[in-house]
Amino acid sequence: MTQLTADIVERRKALEDRRRSERSNTRSAIQSAREQLTSVTGLDRALEFETIKLYAQAKMGAAILLCTATILVAAAMVFWAPGSMVLMWCGIANAAIVMVALMARRFPADPSDEVDINTWRTRFVFAEFVQNMVWATVVLLALQVESATLNNFLMVALLIHASAASILASNIKLAIYSAITPAVIGIGVLASIQQDMGNAMLAVLSTTAILFYLFLAKRNHEATLRSMGFRAEKNTLYVALEEANAKHNEARHRAEEANLAKSRFLATMSHELRTPLNAILGFSEVMKSELFGPHAVPQYKEYAHDVHSSGQHLLNIINEILDLSRIEAGRYELNEEAVDFAGTVDDCRHMLEMRARAKQITLKAALEPDLPRVWADERAMRQVVINLLGNAIKFTPQGGEVTIKVGWTQGGGQYVSIKDTGPGIPEDEIGTVQESFGRGTLAIKTAEQGTGLGLPIVKGLVELHGGQFHLRSKIREGTEVIVVLPSERVMETIAAIERQVA
Numbered sequence: 001m002t003q004l005t006a007d008i009v010e011r012r013k014a015l016e017d018r019r020r021s022e023r024s025n026t027r028s029a030i031q032s033a034r035e036q037l038t039s040v041t042g043l044d045r046a047l048e049f050e051t052i053k054l055y056a057q058a059k060m061g062a063a064i065l066l067c068t069a070t071i072l073v074a075a076a077m078v079f080w081a082p083g084s085m086v087l088m089w090c091g092i093a094n095a096a097i098v099m100v101a102l103m104a105r106r107f108p109a110d111p112s113d114e115v116d117i118n119t120w121r122t123r124f125v126f127a128e129f130v131q132n133m134v135w136a137t138v139v140l141l142a143l144q145v146e147s148a149t150l151n152n153f154l155m156v157a158l159l160i161h162a163s164a165a166s167i168l169a170s171n172i173k174l175a176i177y178s179a180i181t182p183a184v185i186g187i188g189v190l191a192s193i194q195q196d197m198g199n200a201m202l203a204v205l206s207t208t209a210i211l212f213y214l215f216l217a218k219r220n221h222e223a224t225l226r227s228m229g230f231r232a233e234k235n236t237l238y239v240a241l242e243e244a245n246a247k248h249n250e251a252r253h254r255a256e257e258a259n260l261a262k263s264r265f266l267a268t269m270s271h272e273l274r275t276p277l278n279a280i281l282g283f284s285e286v287m288k289s290e291l292f293g294p295h296a297v298p299q300y301k302e303y304a305h306d307v308h309s310s311g312q313h314l315l316n317i318i319n320e321i322l323d324l325s326r327i328e329a330g331r332y333e334l335n336e337e338a339v340d341f342a343g344t345v346d347d348c349r350h351m352l353e354m355r356a357r358a359k360q361i362t363l364k365a366a367l368e369p370d371l372p373r374v375w376a377d378e379r380a381m382r383q384v385v386i387n388l389l390g391n392a393i394k395f396t397p398q399g400g401e402v403t404i405k406v407g408w409t410q411g412g413g414q415y416v417s418i419k420d421t422g423p424g425i426p427e428d429e430i431g432t433v434q435e436s437f438g439r440g441t442l443a444i445k446t447a448e449q450g451t452g453l454g455l456p457i458v459k460g461l462v463e464l465h466g467g468q469f470h471l472r473s474k475i476r477e478g479t480e481v482i483v484v485l486p487s488e489r490v491m492e493t494i495a496a497i498e499r500q501v502a
Contacts (some may be wrong), residue, residue, distance in 0.1 A: 111250060136186035139186045139190055148204050151199065162210045282290045287300070329459065380465070393420075402421075413484055413486045458481075
C-alpha cells in the first residue's frame with residue numbers, strides 16, 4: 001500500500017512537471033509568433049534587437065576611421081577645388097558621421113519592453129541616408145571646377161565610401177539601401193557632367209561594383225542572422241539542458257529518498273516478518289513430524305508439510321529481498337578471508353547434486369587443480385554459486401546436462417563457468433533477467449516460479465568483489481554464466497624461508 005501511494009505521488013509529480021513544461025513552451029511559442037507578426041522585418045524581438053545593437057556598435061567603432069578617410073579625401077581635393085569649399089564639405093560630412101555615432105551610443109545595451117525597436121530602426125535608416133547623402137554632396141565641387149581628373153577621383157572616392165558604408169550598415173537590411181543610394185546618385189551626377197565615353201564606362205563600372213557591394217552586404221546580413229539564430233538555438237538548448245539536468249537531479253534526489261525509505265521499511269519489517277514466520281516454521285515442523293502423537297486426520301500432516309514449505313519459501317524471499325536491498329544501498333559488508341574458490345564451488349555442487357539427480361540431470365565438473373586461494377567473502381561466494389547452479393538445474397529439462405568449470409583467466413584472475421542445456425534466453429530479454437524481479441517469458445513457461453532476484457543478487461555480490469558477471473544464452477542451446485574474480489583477489493603463495501644452520 002505504501003509503495004502504491006508513492007507510485008501515485010510520483011506519477012502526479014511527473015504529470016504536473018510535463019504540463020508545466022508544455023504550458024511554458026506554448027507561452028514561448030505564442031510570444032514569438034506575436035513578435036514576428038508585429039515586427040516589420042519578420043524577426044522576433046530578441047533577434048531584431050541584436051541586429052540593431054550590432055549596427056550601433058559598428059557605427060561607433062568606425063566613426064574615427066570614417067572621419068579620417070573624409071579628411072584624407074578633402075586633403076587630396078585641395079589640388080583641384082577651392083580650399084574653403086573643401087573645408088566646409090569636410091566639416092559638414094564629419095559632423096554627420098559624429099551625429100550618427102552619438103545616436104548609436106544612445107542605443108540601450110540591454111533589451112526591455114520599453115525599447116521601441118521599430119522607432120530606433122527607422123531613426124538609424126534615416127540617419128544612414130542623411131550621413132551618406134551629406135558625404136555624396138562632394139560632387140557639388142565638381143560643378144564648380146571643370147576637371148576630368150577631379151571627376152574621376154570623386155567617382156573612385158564615392159565607390160570606396162559606398163563599399164565601406166554598405167559593410168557597416170549590413171546588420172540592418174534597409175540601412176544598406178540608405179548607404180548605397182546616395183553614392184549611386186552622386187556617380188550619376190558625375191557622369192552627366194563629363195559626357196564622354198571613358199567617363200561613362202567608369203560610371204558603369206562603379207555602379208556595377210556598388211551593386212556587387214549591395215549583394216555582399218545582403219549576404220553578410222543573412223549570414224549574421226543565421227549565426228545569431230544558431231547562437232539563440234544553442235542558448236535555448238543550454239537552458240533546456242540545464243532544466244533537464246535540474247529535473248534529473250530532483251528525480252535522482254527523490255529516487256534516493258524513496259530508496260532510503262524502502263531500506264528503512266525493509267529494515268523495520270524484517271524483524272516483524274521473521275518473528276512470526278519463525279514461529280510458523282517451528283510449529284509446522286512439530287506438526288508435520290507428529291512429535292506429540294499422530295494426527296487424527298492424515299490430511300493434517302500434509303497440510304502441515306505444505307505450511308512448512310510455504311514458510312520456507314517465504315523466508316527465502318524475505319532474505320533475498322533484504323540481501324538485494326543491502327547491496328543496492330551499499331550496506332552489504334563483506335567478511336573477507338582466504339577462500340578456496342574451487343573447493344567452495346565443489347561443495348556447492350555436492351549440496352545440489354540430489355536435486356539434479358531428482359531431475360535426471362548430469363552434473364559435470366572441470367576444476368583446475370592447485371588453484372591458490374582468493375581473498376573474498378566465503379558466504380557470498382557460496383550464495384553466488386548456489387544461486388547460479390540452482391538456476392541451471394531449475395531451467396534444465398530432465399535428462400539434460402550442467403557443466404561447471406573453474407580455472408584461471410588470461411589476466412591472472414579466477415573464474416567459474418556454469419553452463420546448462422536448457423531452453424535458453426532470448427537476446428532481447430538478457431537485460432531483463434538481470435534486473436530486480438525480472439524473469440524471461442520462456443523461463444516462466446518452462447520452469448517453476450521464482451522471484452527474479454537471484455541474478456541481481458549474484459551480480460551485486462560479484463561487483464562488490466570487483467569482479468565481472470557475464471551472461472550468454474541462445475534459444476534452444478542453453479545458457480552460460482561466467483563469474484570472474486580479478487587478479488587482485490588471488491593470493492600468491494609465499495616461498496618458505498630457508499634458515500641457515502650455524
